[in-house]
Amino acid sequence: MKGRNSIQFRIITGLLLILLLSVGVSIYLTTANQKSNLLDASQRTLAVNNEMLNTTIRNIMLSGEAPIANRTMEDFRKITGFLEFELYRTDGSTAFNDYDTLNFVNDYQSMVMFDQTPRVEGRSIDTEDFQQVLMNKTPVISLNEDTREMEYYFPILNFAECRVCHGDDEFIRGVSHFRISLDSIYDQVRRAGVLMAVYFVSVGVILFTWILLLMHRTIIKPVLDIGETVNIAATGNLDIQVDLDRNDEVGELAGRVNHMISGLRERRDLELQNKVIETRLEENRKYLDHIKEGLLLLNSERRITGQYSVFLTKLFMREDIAGLSLADFIYPDAERFADERRDLDGFLEMLFTNKTADMDMIMSINPLNEAVLQLDQDNEIIIRADFLRIVENGEMENVMVIFENLTDIVHSRHELEEERQRRESELEQIATVLKMGPKVFEGFIEEGERAFGSLRGNLTNFSDKEFISEAFRSVHSVKGTARYLDFPGVEEHCHQLENLFAEVRDGSRKVDKSLEETVAGTLDSLDDELVLIRKLIDRFKEFSVGSESTQVSPFNVFGERINDMVKDISNELDKDVVFNLETDLESVPGLPEIQPSIFHLIRNALDHGLEDIYERLAAGKPSESQLSLRFIHEDNWLKIEVEDDGRGLDMPALEKKGVEMGLLKPGVHLPSQIVNVLFRPGFSSRDEATSISGRGVGLDAVKEDIKKMGGRINIRTSRGKGTTFVLLVPWKGDEEGVLV
Template sequence: MNETEPEAPSPIRRFVAVVVTVLLLIAIPSVGILYQHQADALAERVLQEGRGVLDAYVAQTQDSIEKGQPRTFQQAINNIARLQSVLETALYSRYRLQTYRSGEQTQGVPFVRREAIPEGFQPYPKDKPLRRDWSQRDLTDAPAGKLHRQVIGERDCGECHYVLDKRLRFDQQGRAQLIESDKASFYQRLQVEEQCVACHTHWQVGEDAGYLGVTIETSRQQAEVSRSIWRVVYVLILIALVVLLATLIIGWMYARLDERNRELATKRGKIASLLDNSDQGFLSFDQGLRVDSEYSQECLDIFGQAPEGQDISGLLFPQDADKARDFGNNIQRILHEADANKRQLFLSLMPKELQIGDKTVRLDYRLLPQQRVMLVLSDVTRQKQLEQQVREEQGRLRLIVAAVREPEDFFELLDDYRRFDADELPPLLGQSQPDADRLAELYRRIHTFKGLFAQQEFIRLPSALHQLEGLIGQWRRGSSIEAGWQQRLRQAMAQSAQALDWDLGLVREALGEEFFQRRGELRLSPQQVRLLEDIAERLLRTDVADIRCGETRRMVAELRRLRHVDLRSLLASYPPLAERLAERLDKMIHPFVIEGEALRVPPGPYQPFIKALVHLFRNALDHGIEDPEERLAAGKDEMGRISCRLTRQGDELLLEVADDGRGIDLQALRQKALELGLFSPQQAAAASEQELLQVVFTDRLSTRSQVSDLSGRGIGLAALKAELDRLGGRVSIQTQPGQGTCFCFYLPWLDSPAA
């Protein structure tokens, strides 16, 4: 059978017990000290009162004693005895025998001769009467003694004769006192003076003449002291009761507080348990950036150590002192900002994601009272890995879909690049110093190939070409070409070849080798197949002359037109490309399609220009279309618009590509033209709008301070203009600041496949 453990005393009981114990420990010594103090005060008061009465007694009886005037003396001591609190007055002879006391007189003894005192006389003990058998012959036989015997008759001598207490000790002033519980006696020793010898011839000056005594009661003083002590005791009891009541109230409040604290601790424990199992790190820090002692378990896993008391900026940026300093300064700025909206704005600009060790951590900030900040840390490493896997899989799928959807473009681009890689790059390696014009041409070609492969959703090759483009761009901008540049170029080319093989491996894995083997296969519609059959039958039934007939020529022309394509289909890849670029740049655009007539053209002449249009669409997204916030602030729809329209105007094709973005900054364009030396200051000031706008097609013109794989090198539109010139076309630009830009390309109408 299990025994139940005794219940632990409640906090309030413990608290009350402690307070009562303390009160007792204080009250008992206090009462003792108070009693002792009052007793000392009583003794002092009794002493002062008794000595005062004794001094008055001595002053009134001194003369009568010296002159031996019994009646006068008796009257004086009776008067003193009538004083309040005086119980008795008395006179003791020089032999310490009581001879006078208030209300009575003992005759004869004070006036006996000194010679009559027997040898060896010892003072009789107090309260012990003189016995009859005691030898007082010389005293009682004297006349005064006989008279005294007659007066007292048969009464015991002890009724009026007492001996001074042997315990009395007289001080140098001849004083002594004996204080008892209910009374106090005070005595004054009287010495024989010159005037006494005249009456008492047997006395000698300086010896004891007698002793005056007065006895006072102390009950009144004791009663006052007792009342005073009790008053204090009552006050102490009252204080104790008040303190005890306050203690009970405080104890009750403490018990309630303790109960609430236990409830709070339980809730905090539950919350802490939830936080520790939430897979998120929770901590807070003050304006000194010191982390508080409360934090969740996940913080230990993220930082690999206990963050308590450490600098939060050092924990977040252990290897970058500059970023840690900037983080701390920004936190100080946020905490000292009075405007709540600005605080939230500043918080939104704080780092949202960091790499801490091998973990990717997402940060969320919360402002707390008293200049504190709560930081929520989420380990998103696995999520990022999954997102990366999803992105890789999506990229792989986009690459495969692009190859299947547009196989002609896919293989044509592949063939063009392989010819470029085999025929145009290797000659550069044979030169001791690369030719500047050659470098410029290669630079434009690589830039175009990078955009085209990105348009075809290649994954690794655009990045590799970006690196190759950067290397050639360094030499082209005038950087000194160091020794071993050929080796660096070979390495960059090898990396591009590896990237291409990797991308093609994905396509081959998904579609098989058969996809690459039937790459040039031409698919015909049923009507076109029927037409070919008719031509073949006619050729078999007729002679050679019939072939030159008009119908035959028409059929041959139709066969040739089988190679023509709708110009819109050549541009069909750009709307989805623009949407993907917008998503990548965190911008928003409305979906659009290629508008206009169904114009069938031979693809060969137009394809280089069509491919170079990738730079125009990239610039429209990167430079033209604004962020949603900027568009809303300008009063625009947060989603931008891009349009592409085809029309035929006589012997020309008109291709219009427009956006409703921020337009072209003509002043910035003018300044850039001056920097590149394209215009003199006078020419720049006098240039027309169209002359300035044509500057956008200049090689190396870019307003971007940073280079990305989208734009910033200033080569894209120059490559587009080069292809336009080869085709024999022209371009005009209309732009309006804040409203957008429209590029109008006028292309020659080429109906012949061989054109």
């Protein structure tokens, strides 16, 4: 665009303005500085001259030559530039003006034969500068630029030589004043300003011409050439390029324009390619819409492309998944599945970046191999995802993910596994029945039916703390016997009931219809387990008539089973335990009633009392722990001792826990008071429960069982050496000891 809006016009205008401004400022500053220097020099010269004049006149007058002094002053007034030179008294009148003073001086001069002193024209002065000299007793210089004049006021001091005639009352006798013209200085400054203006304008014109030519060559012409190239490219000719080889900003602009033209050319070529690709994609879409597999493509940013099968959206019950990361697609709840999302992202990172690693090795850590996904409250699927790298021109472009729905297959596999485990369990139970006899199981079934029947009849009483404690004890006892008899199904369901009771007791779960339904469902499963055991007993009775005499004694069976239980639990806890069963009795009267309490004490000793191998070695103990169970007949009592060589009771810790739970009041307590806390419902020294202990039920159940039998419990403990629980129950004579 030409005229005022063109770049060239703007550059010329800008340069002119800058030139005029810089010349004007330079002239102003230079002349002002010159003027200031000349005035300062004049002031200094004037001060020196004044000092010389005053000294000369003073010396003449002190010698009595007042007429010479007057004529000297008159001669100074005739010097070019001096406009006025007068001596003023302190009252503002000129010296040598009044007749009395002149008569006195002339009479004195006649006596010494000096010339008469002429009278000067009378004048007076009362300017501000004059009064300032009188007040401050210092010289004053005044510059009047309007009249181009400078005035100087200098105090005439009352020197010691003058006090003979004039007295010593006044410090200042008068003021010397003279006024000079500065026309020559101002004319000199004006001539210098004109000369400098001519010089700066000449230099400015030269610089302006040189800059203008340089701008046109280095900027304006290349920019016009670039604009012309852009206009040609805009017509559709994308094969043109700006021919400009420079390493400055204009060269960079030309490079960007060339890059833009190249990009447009590539875009044109890509549009042609996209048309071909769109045709292929349309064909792929038809394929993906009808394939019965879950397929999707991940791009290099680990996000799902628009190519995925319709079957996949139906499998996962989600639509419009393009643009999602695989973690967002598989695990939409980021907070709940934070660990799973992190594992999946790490797997994809390895898949995309570690291109040299063997694919089989990478797939060995595939987190989506038989992954269980909860789609919503009612729908759960089990999937397996296979990953396939898609490489083009040596570079990995995409990863194809193929999903397989394993829900039915895995469920069938689990059902077969459960059926296999059930049959193995039945075989084990049959072996146990063959070894122990049906009475063991009948007693267990009766105990379970009583406990579960009581729960089923009181589903609405879970708000009663006493009922919860009683339910806890009965279920815990059945669970211990189930573990003893190797009924894992019953043990697991009882453990689930304990979890529910613990949540109600701790207040983390409300007592509502949902709780009743959950408990009722678990009781149904337990009833089914008891029915299976009952059928097993009935089948055994059909084929074992007359074989009771071949059974092993109940106490021997008890010994074998309790030994197996200790081995199982110690292996589960990774503890090395040597178990000793000590007794001189051939049978233990009332063993079925005492048996649950023994189970509780054995489990507590294994879980709480005995240390693991490393803790024992650190304490200087043998790695093997010792656990002993003794049956002793003393007078009319049956004494049962459960002794371990473990860590012993930590009284301060038990006391602190009891105070925190509100079972003990703050303060000092006797050891017996602290130990009694162990038998309170809900107390446990452990914060987290396991399938073995930690519910705060075991010792509570032991206390209630022993109390019902009319017995008592004693405890012996030593910190770091071990603990012994002693159960004392009345001796029942020669009753036959029968297991549960």
